[in-house]
Amino acid sequence: MLLEIRTYRLHPGTAEEFVGVMREQAFPLLEQHGIRVVRAERSLTSEDGHDEACLIRAFASAEERHFLETSFYSSEAWRTGPREAILSRIESYHTVVLDVSAEAVDALAT
Numbered sequence: 001m002l003l004e005i006r007t008y009r010l011h012p013g014t015a016e017e018f019v020g021v022m023r024e025q026a027f028p029l030l031e032q033h034g035i036r037v038v039r040a041e042r043s044l045t046s047e048d049g050h051d052e053a054c055l056i057r058a059f060a061s062a063e064e065r066h067f068l069e070t071s072f073y074s075s076e077a078w079r080t081g082p083r084e085a086i087l088s089r090i091e092s093y094h095t096v097v098l099d100v101s102a103e104a105v106d107a108l109a110t
Contacts, residue, residue, distance in 0.1 A: 002059045003038070003100045003108075006093055008052060014089040015042045015051035021089075022055065025082035030057070033072040038109045050091070058105045065097070 010018050019042050027037050036058040043052035059065035072078055 001100055001102050001105050002062060002065055003098045003105060004057045004059065004065065004095060005098070006055045006057075006095045007043075008054065008093045009091045010051040010053060010089050011091055012049075012051060015053055018042075018051075018086065018089040019053055021082050021085045022053075026078075026086060029075070029077050029081060030072060032077075033068055033075065035059070035068050035072060036105075038105055056108060062097075 008018070019040060022040050027040070030037050038056040038058050040055045041053065043054065059068065
């Protein structure tokens with residue numbers, strides 16, 4: 001499986017709102033598009049005082065990841081839904097994709 005870990009540097013004071021919008025609005029849409037959300041959390045610490053968060057998603061393959069992300073990010077539900085509320089809180093983000101076992105994905109989801 002592919003494990004995608006996306007870290008976000010957020011504008012100051014927006015982490016709680018960011019995670020709330022992700023959980024309440026974006027996750028249902030992601031799951032409707034077949035994207036497995038493993039975990040999303042606000043970072044416990046930031047060395048420079050910025051708000052930070054992460055989103056962890058899982059995919060069966062690189063091809064599936066490309067197909068599902070393309071479908072999701074081009075959807076009307078994303079573009080007219082939580083997109084602006086999420087993007088307006090992000091200063092920058094970084095994505096890492098790892099090849100892991102299904103058991104590793106399940107362990108992170110608990």
